[in-house]
Structures are given as structure tokens and as C-alpha cells.
Amino acid sequence: xxxxxxxxxxxxxxxxxxxxxxxxxxxxxxxxxxxxxxxxxxxxxxxxxxxxxxxxxxxxxxxxxxxxxxxxxxxxxxxxxxxxxxxxxxxxxxxxxxxxxxxxxxxxxxxxxxxxxxxxxxxxxxxxxxxxxxxxxxxxxxxxxxxxxxxxxxxxxxxxxxxxxxxxxxxxxxxx
Numbered sequence: 001x002x003x004x005x006x007x008x009x010x011x012x013x014x015x016x017x018x019x020x021x022x023x024x025x026x027x028x029x030x031x032x033x034x035x036x037x038x039x040x041x042x043x044x045x046x047x048x049x050x051x052x053x054x055x056x057x058x059x060x061x062x063x064x065x066x067x068x069x070x071x072x073x074x075x076x077x078x079x080x081x082x083x084x085x086x087x088x089x090x091x092x093x094x095x096x097x098x099x100x101x102x103x104x105x106x107x108x109x110x111x112x113x114x115x116x117x118x119x120x121x122x123x124x125x126x127x128x129x130x131x132x133x134x135x136x137x138x139x140x141x142x143x144x145x146x147x148x149x150x151x152x153x154x155x156x157x158x159x160x161x162x163x164x165x166x167x168x169x170x171x172x173x174x175x176x
Contacts, residue, residue, distance in 0.1 A: 003070040004030040011107060017070055019052075029106040030058045031068040033078045034098070039116045046155035047085070048148075052127050055087075058150040060140075064129075074109040087123025087131070088115070098163060112164055135163040 002020040006028040007013055014028055024030055037045040045063040049056055056079045068077040075092040082088050090113065097109035119132055135143070140157050143149035 002067070004067055005070050006030055008108070017134045020067070024105050031074055031107045031109065032065060033068060033074055033081060033109045033111065034062045034065040035078050035111045036084055036160055036164075037063040037113050037115050037117075039114070039134060040166070041134070043136055043174075044140065044160070045084070045115075045117070045132060046128045046140065047124075048131040050126065050128055050130050056150050058130075060135075060143055063132075068109075075111075078109070078111050085125045085128050086117075088117060090115070098154060110160075112160070114164070 003017045004020070005013060006018060008022050008032070009027065010027065011029075011031075012128055015060040016028060017024075018024055039045070047063060048060050049058060051057045064081050066077060066081040066085070068074055069080075070081070074097060075122050078095075079090060079092040082090055092111070097117065098112045099110050101108040101110065116132060119134075122132060124130070124132065137157055140149055141154055144151060144157070146152065
């Protein structure tokens with residue numbers, strides 16, 4: 001059974017945990033991660049969530065995401081999820097999240113990477129991901145409007161595409 005550490009509103013460890021499927025008590029929060037992978041053409045790798053997923057089954061989403069498990073750091077969870085969901089190895093030990101969203105029950109750390117994997121070489125975790133493809137900002141906006149992508153605000157998508165070219169981004173295993 002997966003367990004998640006809980007934190008207070010300042011992201012200090014509370015010493016409490018919850019099991020997958022449980023909601024944190026009021027005033028406690030858990031951490032999730034998302035990784036947005038961009039290629040040299042400026043497109044984002046997106047994934048179609050499995051129909052088996054409880055949340056947003058069959059909808060398209062960012063490159064990958066998942067919960068930080070007990071004892072893991074955010075970077076360790078991002079590295080684990082990348083390997084599990086897409087079969088890609090990448091060392092996150094020198095990375096920090098590009099930004100963090102606060103949501104009702106937690107913190108969502110978002111990492112941005114520049115990689116150019118061949119889609120045919122990815123090993124998708126079938127119970128999590130059914131399909132992947134490269135998409136432009138406009139593609140994602142259209143998918144959101146059509147109800148095919150998780151309903152993020154367009155401004156979130158715009159922000160991700162805007163910050164991908166900022167100095168200091170981690171590109172192909174090297175800082176630019």
C-alpha cells in the first residue's frame with residue numbers, strides 16, 4: 001500500500017501519513033509532482049491517462065505526474081515517475097521544481113525538462129498511460145476546449161510554454 005507524508009501549510013513535515021485514496025485532514029497537505037518535457041521543436045510531450053485511473057480517466061495530461069511517497073523527496077518522486085510511466089532515466093538530483101502550485105489538498109511541484117525521446121522508444125506503464133504524443137501550445141488549448149485534456153486554465157499552458165526558454169533551464173542533461 002502506498003503512503004504519503006503529510007505537511008503543514010508551510011510545507012513543514014507533520015509526522016503524519018495517509019494511504020493512497022485517503023484525503024488529508026484539514027490543515028494537512030501532501031505533495032505531488034508533474035514533469036513537463038519539451039523537445040527541440042518546442043513541443044510538449046503529453047500523455048493520455050489510462051481508463052483505469054480514478055481521476056481524469058482517458059484524458060490527456062502533462063508529460064507525467066504522480067504522488068510523492070513516504071520518505072521521498074519531490075525530485076526522487078519525479079525521477080521515479082519518469083522511469084515508471086515512460087521508461088526514461090534522468091537524474092533529478094541537481095534539479096528543483098520550476099514552480100509549485102498550491103491546490104486544495106497539497107502542493108504540486110512542476111519540473112520542466114528538455115529531452116528528445118523517440119516516442120517509439122518509450123515504455124509506457126499500461127495501467128497509467130495509454131498513449132503519448134508531442135503537442136504545441138495551440139494543440140493543448142484546442143484539446144482543453146474540446147474536453148480531451150484535463151481542464152487546466154489556458155494561462156497555465158501559456159506559462160509553461162513561456163518559461164521553457166528561460167535561462168537556467170536544464171536542457172539535454174546540461175545547463176545552457
